[in-house]
Amino acid sequence: MLGWTTQHFEKADVDxxxxxxxxxxxxxLKLDRVRLYTELDRPxxxxxxxxxxxxxxxxSAGEPTQYLTGQKEFYGRRFAVDSRVLIPRxxxxxxxxxxxxxxxxxxxxxxxxxxxxxxxxxxxxxxxASVWAVDLSGxxxxxxxxxxxxxxxxxxVTVLEGDLFGxxxxxxxxxxxxxxxxxxxxxxxxxxxxxxxxEPKLALDGGADGLxxxxxxxxxxxxWLKAGGSLALEIGDGQGDSVRDILMRAGYHDVxxxxxxxxLDRLAFGKKxxx
Numbered sequence: 369m370l371g372w373t374t375q376h377f378e379k380a381d382v383d384x385x386x387x388x389x390x391x392x393x394x395x396x397l398k399l400d401r402v403r404l405y406t407e408l409d410r411p412x413x414x415x416x417x418x419x420x421x422x423x424x425x426x427x428s429a430g431e432p433t434q435y436l437t438g439q440k441e442f443y444g445r446r447f448a449v450d451s452r453v454l455i456p457r458x459x460x461x462x463x464x465x466x467x468x469x470x471x472x473x474x475x476x477x478x479x480x481x482x483x484x485x486x487x488x489x490x491x492x493x494x495x496x497a498s499v500w501a502v503d504l505s506g507x508x509x510x511x512x513x514x515x516x517x518x519x520x521x522x523x524x525v526t527v528l529e530g531d532l533f534g535x536x537x538x539x540x541x542x543x544x545x546x547x548x549x550x551x552x553x554x555x556x557x558x559x560x561x562x563x564x565x566x567e568p569k570l571a572l573d574g575g576a577d578g579l580x581x582x583x584x585x586x587x588x589x590x591x592w593l594k595a596g597g598s599l600a601l602e603i604g605d606g607q608g609d610s611v612r613d614i615l616m617r618a619g620y621h622d623v624x625x626x627x628x629x630x631x632l633d634r635l636a637f638g639k640k641x642x643x
Contacts, residue, residue, distance in 0.1 A: 369389075369393065369420065370389050370390065370393060370404075373389035373392075373393070373424055374386045376428065377389060380427075380428040382428065388427060388433050390404060391433055391437060392420065392423045392433065392437070396416055396419050396423060423436050430562035430565075431563070431566060432455060432563045434449050435449065435450055435455075440455055440456050440483075442456040442460070442461065442485045443464055443485070443489045443493075445488075445492065447488070447519075448483070448514055448515055448518065449483050449511070451566065452505065452507040452508050452511055453482045453508050453568065454482045454548075454567050454568060454572070455483075456482075456483055456485040459602065459628050460485065462626075462634060462635060463486065463548065463600060463602045463635055464489050464490060464493075466626075466637070467546055467600055468490060468494060471543070472494075473490075473494070473542075473544035473598075474496065475497070475498050475500075475541070475543050475544075476490055476497055476498070476499045476500070476542060476543065476544045476546060477499075477536065477540075477542040477546070478499065478500070478501040478502070478546050478547065479502050479533075479545065479547040480532075480549045480550065480581070481501035481502060481503045481508070482508055482511075482512070482571055483508075483511055483512060483515055484511065484513070484516055484525065484527065485515070486546055487512065487525050488501075488512070488519050488521050488525055491521035491524045491525050492520070498526075499521075499525045500526045500527075500536065501525055501528070502527075502529075502530060502532065502533075502535045502536065503529065504529070504532075505529070505570060506529050508568070508571075513527045532581075532588065533588050536592065541593065541594045541597075542592055542593060542594065543593075543594055543598070544597060544599075545585070545589045545593060545597070545598075545599050545600070546599075546600045546601070547581075547585055547600075547601055547602070548601075548602040549574065549582055549585060549601065550570070550572050550574040550580075550581050551574040551579065551582065551602070551603055551604040551607065552573060552574055552604065553575075554575060554576055554578075555576070556578075557569065557573060578607060579607065579610060579611065582601060582603065582607075582611060585599070585601070586599065586614050586615055586618040586620070587618055589640075590618065590640055593640040595640060595642050595643060596640060596641070596642040597639070597640050598637060598638070598640075599615070599620060599636075599639075599640075600636070600637050601637075602635060602636075603625075603635065603636050604633065605632040605633050606632075606633060607633055608625035608627075608633035608636070609625075611625065611636045612625050612636070615636065615638040619641070620638025620639060621639045621640075622637070622639045623636070623638045624637045624638075
């Protein structure tokens, strides 16, 4: 079955065909991938075969593997995901790592939280931190709350539904405001991989130049940061110069644009004045 499925996925132009076949079969049989190989001679029952074939059909049609299995590993933890949330990317782990290891916050606000992968990971890595997470979608907030509870951070992650800072109680101040906002240009949405096009448009569409939400966050975050606090953003390739200009015009100091392992613009940082 693994061999046949791998060949089928190759013909269907599915990424990582062998790995995808293993993940879907392991999910069907409720096994981990290691046990697949210790039980290679195990016959599939009719109901298992039917369930596996249904997953193969959905994946071949472009449904992301993560939505079919209902999970995605991020920063060493397993997050629940479904069609209500953006699938966490490895690049976003760089943003979390920067906040955890370099900024050492006590009070964090995560905007456009999605699955909660940023907020929950920060709370798990920094047990002393208090983390607030905001998203516009009620369904998305439900997923974030589930992940916070499932990963033991529910008591320290407050999930709020609303439009960016409009959901945050008046007077709240933060050491770090972090976000992986929508940053894809509207005109490029139709050129994305078919799997990506299955993800929520709200989490992808950043407007004509991809920076509409970045501008809003940069303009408003100053009023919610403590003196000397930091803004940390994930951005798209080729947006570094524009985001640097946006942050500097908004009054941030020590503005830095960093690239990922593929040497693509990926992270942006700026600080509020200390006084």
